[in-house]
Amino acid sequence: MADEDFEEVLGRFADAVRPAGQEAPAIASAIEEVREALPRATSLAEAFGLVDRLAEAVREAYPQGHCKAGCSGCCDSQTAIFDVSPVEWEAIAHALDGWEPERKAALAERFRREHGPRLKAYKGLSLIRYFEPVADRYFARRPYSCPLLENGRCSVYAVRPLACRMYGYFAIRARFYERPAVYGCGLQTSYYETRDHLALPAVNMVAAQTRRLTRGRARILPLWLTDRL
DSSP: HHHHHHHHHHHHHHHSSSHHHHHHHHHHHHHHHHHHGGOOOOSSSHHHHHHHHHHHHHHHHTTSSSOOOOOOOTTGGGGGEEEEEEEHHHHHHHHHHHHHHHHHHHHHHHHHHHTTGHHHHHHHHHHTTTOHHHHHHHHSSSOOOOTTTEEEETTTTOOOOOHHHHHEEEEEOTTTTTEEESSOHHHHHHHHOOSOOOOOOOOHHHHHHHGGGGGOOOOEHHHHHHHOO
């Protein structure tokens, strides 16, 4: 290809692919706001609010996304198994303490019935971080649902962990991905892929800035619940 042709191709590409700040100014603005504010956050509740601000900016920019109230696809899969920090668990436990006795009893019974027989396997799988092929084989035979789902909705939505707040609205960078990947389900990813331009905040940024707020030995939710119910 001649140099002139190559420059022409680059010019057309530059015209088609504009910076995220131009294509999604609300998201770009929210990212800058949160990037400045997160290091100054002194509580998990404050961090929750900042992450929710980012998620809301993404919802407004991409209103046809599949993450909507009433959809529990990610909660009804092994995606819902992730590490929950002690401070995140404390917020959940505090919410559970405010439940009526009958509701607590129903949760305990449901948990024992659906998750009790699996606890030994959960402990073993947690050691291999859940993305090993053996974990995929296990959950292919034994589908997983978050223990805190009630009638398809999160029963502790106001204090749900950071991972839940970011899922479906963020991208993630990891060494085993060739490029940043959508941190979300297949449906949400498919929707994003129809867009000519896409700008999403990064999970990595939030994880790095909130690590000081979520210190301690993290555990998966079923293991935290085992000690509580």
